[in-house]
Amino acid sequence: MKSEKITKCPECGNADLIRDYEAGELVCEGCGMVISSTLFDHGPEWRAFDEEQREKRTRVGAPLTWTIHDKGLSTIIDWHDRDVYGRKLKPDQKARVYRLRKWHRRSKVSGATERNLAFALSELTKVAYKLNLPKNVLETASVIYRKVVRKRLIRGRSIQGVAAASIYMACRQCNIIRTLEEVAAAAHISKKEGGRNYRFLLRKLETRVPPVDPTSYISKFVNQLTLSGETESIAMQILGQAMELRLTSGRGPAGIAAAATYIASLLTDERRTQGEIAKGAHVTEVTIRNRYKELTQKLNIELDM
DNA sequence: AAGACGAAAGTGGTTGA
DNA sequence: TCAACAACTTTCGTCTT
Numbered sequence: 058m059k060s061e062k063i064t065k066c067p068e069c070g071n072a073d074l075i076r077d078y079e080a081g082e083l084v085c086e087g088c089g090m091v092i093s094s095t096l097f098d099h100g101p102e103w104r105a106f107d108e109e110q111r112e113k114r115t116r117v118g119a120p121l122t123w124t125i126h127d128k129g130l131s132t133i134i135d136w137h138d139r140d141v142y143g144r145k146l147k148p149d150q151k152a153r154v155y156r157l158r159k160w161h162r163r164s165k166v167s168g169a170t171e172r173n174l175a176f177a178l179s180e181l182t183k184v185a186y187k188l189n190l191p192k193n194v195l196e197t198a199s200v201i202y203r204k205v206v207r208k209r210l211i212r213g214r215s216i217q218g219v220a221a222a223s224i225y226m227a228c229r230q231c232n233i234i235r236t237l238e239e240v241a242a243a244a245h246i247s248k249k250e251g252g253r254n255y256r257f258l259l260r261k262l263e264t265r266v267p268p269v270d271p272t273s274y275i276s277k278f279v280n281q282l283t284l285s286g287e288t289e290s291i292a293m294q295i296l297g298q299a300m301e302l303r304l305t306s307g308r309g310p311a312g313i314a315a316a317a318t319y320i321a322s323l324l325t326d327e328r329r330t331q332g333e334i335a336k337g338a339h340v341t342e343v344t345i346r347n348r349y350k351e352l353t354q355k356l357n358i359e360l361d362m
Numbered sequence: 363a364a365g366a367c368g369a370a371a372g373t374g375g376t377t378g379a
Numbered sequence: 380t381c382a383a384c385a386a387c388t389t390t391c392g393t394c395t396t
Contacts, residue, residue, distance in 0.1 A: 312387080330365060332364095341389075343389085344386085347387090
């Protein structure tokens with residue numbers, strides 16, 4: 058995915074773009090249009106201002122990353138003392154390559170686990186790409202996966218399963234809303250298996266994953282349904298009151314957030330149907346109705362229509 | 363005709379004996 | 380290991396706009 062750098066909004070021409078790394082989106086400040094929901098930066102982390110710099114810097118290879126099994130060192134080393142054009146290397150270059158090769162050899166502990174890790178990390182990358190996840194989530198997931206490997210917990214589990222669980226856990230830690238279902242689908246496994254693996258990781262890694270903050274759902278829904286900022290803040294208020302009244306504990310956060318969004322959309326006259334919201338929230342209309350009934354009752358919300 | 367509403371039965375996961 | 384349980388879903392009939 059080598060897209061050129063977008064500097065202006067194609068919709069209104071506004072140059073003030075907001076990079077929302079939390080949601081992994083590129084948003085125009087002028088018209089609010091979400092230009093791209095992929096904020097991956099696949100290029101190197103440096104800029105070259107002239108040819109000489111480019112010449113020097115291209116030799117560093119791809120940026121260092123946790124998502125390649127040996128953190129990106131693998132591709133640049135082979136056993137010929139020749140460059141890409143087949144020419145012999147100069148002595149100083151030769152010395153460099155020797156050093157690199159030494160470390161490269163050392164970093165390859167065992168063939169089997171390394172191959173396994175390499176495959177798994179490419180799997181992680183694929184899944185993250187499908188889900189439009191920002192880079193930091195992918196990196197987090199990679200770190201999680203490495204931890205799993207180090208603790209020798211993969212035995213008896215599919216790579217896909219553990220990869221999906223790692224991604225899901227990373228999403229939760231980075232506060233990026235993706236349902237278990239979405240992650241599982243992207244990894245081509247069932248929701249059930251994804252859940253099993255996730256719980257397994259949760260138990261074995263003893264990582265504290267905070268429960269999902271329902272407020273982050275709201276912004277997701279508002280975005281999806283193209284509602285106004287006013288609606289969003291009202292939904293937030295409703296949600297805040299609901300949390301104070303402990304209406305949120307024990308319930309699926311998505312349902313509550315969806316109901317709050319629904320009510321807000323009614324209050325601001327930006328009516329959306331229950332079905333529309335339900336679809337985006339991955340809950341049914343019935344659940345929204347139940348939460349909606351609860352919220353209007355307990356919070357004494359007047360809906361004059 | 364579409365959306366909202368609610369009852370009833372079913373599902374998958376958690377909990378506690 | 381099993382049954383009870385809560386949350387949520389599916390389905391379907393009825394009412395409202």
